[in-house]
Amino acid sequence: MKKLITILALGLTTFLHAEDSLQFRNDSIAVQNDISFSHFAVFLDGGEIYPMGDLMDAVKNTLYGGVGIRYTYWDDVDGIVMFQYAYFKPNTDVFCDGAHQFMGRVGADWKWKLIHPVVLGAGFTCNWTRADAEEKYYDERGSSLNDNETEFGWYARISLPVFKYKEYSAGFHVLWEQLWTLPNRSNMLSAGITIERSLW
Amino acid sequence: MNSFVNKMISVLAVFACSVFASVDAEMEGMEVVSRDDGTFLVGSPTFYFDRVLGTGGVHSESELWTPRKLRYRKLFNRLSILPSWDPIAIPSIWMETGNELGDMIYQDFITEKVDRPKNRTPILEGGIRTPLFHGFWATFRLFQDDHYSYVSSRVYRRFLIDKSFSLLGENLPMFSSVYGGLGYTNDFIEASVLAGMEYIWIFSESSRWIPIKYKPRIEARADFDNFSTTLVYENIEYQNQRKGEFGERHEVNGSVAYNCGEKCKRGMLQLSAGLAFRFVDDDGDVYTGLKNDRVLWPYLEMRFIPMKPLKLDVMFGVNDRDWLVQDSIEYQVPAFERMNISVGAKNIAGTRLNPIADTHEFFDGDTISLTANGYMNLLQAYVYFEDSLTNFIGFGARGSFWAEYGAETFDVKEFVNDTIFTFRHGDVARINSWIKGVTGEFWLKLWYKDLLKFTALTGFERIDGNEKRFEVNPSEFFVSFNADWLIRKTFRISHSLRYRSDAAWNLRSQDPFIVKGDWYWDATFEQRFPKWGLSLAGTIIQALGDEVSEIPNGDSSRMRFFCTAKKAF
Numbered sequence: 001m002k003k004l005i006t007i008l009a010l011g012l013t014t015f016l017h018a019e020d021s022l023q024f025r026n027d028s029i030a031v032q033n034d035i036s037f038s039h040f041a042v043f044l045d046g047g048e049i050y051p052m053g054d055l056m057d058a059v060k061n062t063l064y065g066g067v068g069i070r071y072t073y074w075d076d077v078d079g080i081v082m083f084q085y086a087y088f089k090p091n092t093d094v095f096c097d098g099a100h101q102f103m104g105r106v107g108a109d110w111k112w113k114l115i116h117p118v119v120l121g122a123g124f125t126c127n128w129t130r131a132d133a134e135e136k137y138y139d140e141r142g143s144s145l146n147d148n149e150t151e152f153g154w155y156a157r158i159s160l161p162v163f164k165y166k167e168y169s170a171g172f173h174v175l176w177e178q179l180w181t182l183p184n185r186s187n188m189l190s191a192g193i194t195i196e197r198s199l200w
Numbered sequence: 201m202n203s204f205v206n207k208m209i210s211v212l213a214v215f216a217c218s219v220f221a222s223v224d225a226e227m228e229g230m231e232v233v234s235r236d237d238g239t240f241l242v243g244s245p246t247f248y249f250d251r252v253l254g255t256g257g258v259h260s261e262s263e264l265w266t267p268r269k270l271r272y273r274k275l276f277n278r279l280s281i282l283p284s285w286d287p288i289a290i291p292s293i294w295m296e297t298g299n300e301l302g303d304m305i306y307q308d309f310i311t312e313k314v315d316r317p318k319n320r321t322p323i324l325e326g327g328i329r330t331p332l333f334h335g336f337w338a339t340f341r342l343f344q345d346d347h348y349s350y351v352s353s354r355v356y357r358r359f360l361i362d363k364s365f366s367l368l369g370e371n372l373p374m375f376s377s378v379y380g381g382l383g384y385t386n387d388f389i390e391a392s393v394l395a396g397m398e399y400i401w402i403f404s405e406s407s408r409w410i411p412i413k414y415k416p417r418i419e420a421r422a423d424f425d426n427f428s429t430t431l432v433y434e435n436i437e438y439q440n441q442r443k444g445e446f447g448e449r450h451e452v453n454g455s456v457a458y459n460c461g462e463k464c465k466r467g468m469l470q471l472s473a474g475l476a477f478r479f480v481d482d483d484g485d486v487y488t489g490l491k492n493d494r495v496l497w498p499y500l501e502m503r504f505i506p507m508k509p510l511k512l513d514v515m516f517g518v519n520d521r522d523w524l525v526q527d528s529i530e531y532q533v534p535a536f537e538r539m540n541i542s543v544g545a546k547n548i549a550g551t552r553l554n555p556i557a558d559t560h561e562f563f564d565g566d567t568i569s570l571t572a573n574g575y576m577n578l579l580q581a582y583v584y585f586e587d588s589l590t591n592f593i594g595f596g597a598r599g600s601f602w603a604e605y606g607a608e609t610f611d612v613k614e615f616v617n618d619t620i621f622t623f624r625h626g627d628v629a630r631i632n633s634w635i636k637g638v639t640g641e642f643w644l645k646l647w648y649k650d651l652l653k654f655t656a657l658t659g660f661e662r663i664d665g666n667e668k669r670f671e672v673n674p675s676e677f678f679v680s681f682n683a684d685w686l687i688r689k690t691f692r693i694s695h696s697l698r699y700r701s702d703a704a705w706n707l708r709s710q711d712p713f714i715v716k717g718d719w720y721w722d723a724t725f726e727q728r729f730p731k732w733g734l735s736l737a738g739t740i741i742q743a744l745g746d747e748v749s750e751i752p753n754g755d756s757s758r759m760r761f762f763c764t765a766k767k768a769f
Contacts, residue, residue, distance in 0.1 A: 024735075
């Protein structure tokens with residue numbers, strides 16, 4: 001009966017409120033098998049971003065740079081967190097000189113042995129943009145960027161680490177991203193290099 | 201342990217998760233967005249119609265007072281989890297951000313004004329609860345949901361308020377809340393005092409959005425022995441800049457409850473009791489009123505288990521204005537191992553579904569009575585069956601018949617058009633005839649260790665009666681497929697694919713407001729780090745389904761994405 005009451009109480013709790021979303025930390029087997037963060041690295045990356053499709057009429061190619069971390073998630077999968085910045089100049093006549101864009105990405109890299117050393121990755125991306133303008137316009141094309149604008153999307157990328165020396169490595173990557181914008185989705189391709197240092 | 205208890209445990213444990221997808225809610229109290237096992241129509245984080253198919257009656261769950269909602273927020277005459285002032289129980293730090301999908305970003309450079317989509321709005325939450333320090337802890341939480349807010353803010357709401365009506369940003373969110381405070385926890389007591397401020401838009405019986413500002417709101421709680429006590433002070437500011445009206449309400453509310461403890465729950469007769477109360481002092485233009493400026497609501501709960509398969513529950517509350525009874529009886533039919541069959545009946549009767557709510561709304565010289573003469577009576581009988589055929593598959597069904605007399609409704613005297621909105625004059629009333637309904641639900645479950653839990657669920661309801669002046673005609677059927685994958689014990693994918701048939705609002709506009717049936721798909725992807733107590737999650741909501749308003753005068757429910765990071769200390 002005690003267990004029944006406990007189950008009823010748990011059921012009611014679930015009904016009323018979100019359950020403890022961090023409950024998994026109490027699973028001793030999961031904790032024991034968790035190898036996350038057994039390796040940890042920081043990296044710098046930079047390159048060029050190319051707008052694709054109709055976005056080519058909106059903004060020009062531009063350079064970007066950023067920092068990131070890489071950590072072990074599973075044996076064959078690394079977790080990735082990236083923060084990048086780019087300044088986009090318009091490719092059409094709009095009120096602003098350009099727009100600041102910060103990009104945050106969270107995803108995973110799959111180290112598939114079959115295609116080693118090529119690494120496949122994917123994840124979610126969040127872009128924050130704001131127009132670089134002194135004055136505000138409300139009805140002009142692009143004026144929504146007077147205020148902070150944020151949009152999410154997803155990315156897929158291929159990385160090719162070609163150089164490794166002690167705790168340092170470097171390589172190339174190509175990344176394709178799609179932002180869930182309207183009236184059309186926004187696609188961009190970026191290519192660049194990564195320099196990484198393993199901390200442990 | 202005997203087989204009856206075993207069966208009860210397995211059935212309850214499986215059923216507890218059968219109708220709820222594990223897709224993360226965008227905010228505590230917004231779980232209704234990802235539910236379609238009934239009629240769930242969301243017009244704002246602060247107003248939704250939530251009725252599970254099979255519960256009987258024509259009211260929504262948030263309209264009904266029950267003892268377990270003692271600490272819910274009272275938003276006009278409804279009871280809501282959101283904006284939650286329940287301190288997060290786990291010492292942790294968390295952050296969440298998201299957006300309705302469809303901001304233009306650089307598409308704006310190449311999009312003509314006439315082709316511009318409506319602006320998309322974000323969501324934000326951040327908070328912390330510290331670890332214990334000699335039993336003491338501190339907490340802070342800031343949360344704001346800008347979804348469902350854009351259209352109504354542009355054409356109507358922004359003209360009612362002073363320049364700013366949110367904590368963050370330049371939108372006009374339906375609520376914006378911040379609080380912080382201290383608590384103390386040991387083996388005998390859990391106590392906390394929180395203070396903060398809030399901006400909330402409440403949806404009234406006249407169909408108006410009313411801005412209210414809590415400054416400050418202070419809530420103290422103490423749970424000790426088998427007692428739960430709550431005391432709240434609210435200074436609430438009202439305004440209508442368009443009409444130059446201003447008002448203020450000082451309110452003290454709270455509750456004292458004695459809950460049947462562990463020893464009590466082992467007995468044949470289990471008793472709980474409590475008192476909920478509100479005292480208000482209004483000054484100036486306050487758009488709702490409470491008769492005598494006070495309400496005291498004592499109640500008694502009783503569970504009687506004369507023999508193990510039989511259970512009776514009664515809740516009874518009464519005061520000088522209202523009474524409310526909710527009771528049920530359930531019998532567990534002896535059956536095979538792994539099989540559960542139960543039959544039961546429930547009854548809800550009372551003068552008012554929510555006896556602690558305000559009694560009047562004031563609208564352009566009219567006084568809308570929020571109470572009706574007489575009483576309602578809902579009777580329901582049901583049969584429940586579930587069989588776990590093996591250790592990886594199970595199925596079940598539940599059927600019920602219900603009848604309700606005196607259901608609460610609204611007598612519309614006049615509709616008033618204002619900008620894009622329609623408001624109504626009239627009074628809360630009753631449908632003084634029997635409404636009858638029959639419901640059926642069927643489910644199939646598959647599970648494999650902790651890798652997969654899958655549920656397919658469908659249900660139908662047929663309602664009949666001489667009068668059909670329901671506020672909402674519920675949807676007649678639904679189907680949902682929910683799956684939770686846990687890969688390598690650390691990566692979770694939860695998703696939910698659902699269809700709900702048409703529903704309709706009847707009394708909030710001249711013509712019925714039809715909410716078309718549609719398919720919906722939601723999904724959560726979560727990286728778990730058990731050793732570190734860390735979670736990183738991304739959730740997409742309403743990836744299918746047209747963007748439509750689900751309540752009159754509400755904003756569209758749009759596809760949205762949000763990501764959450766949580767770290768336990």
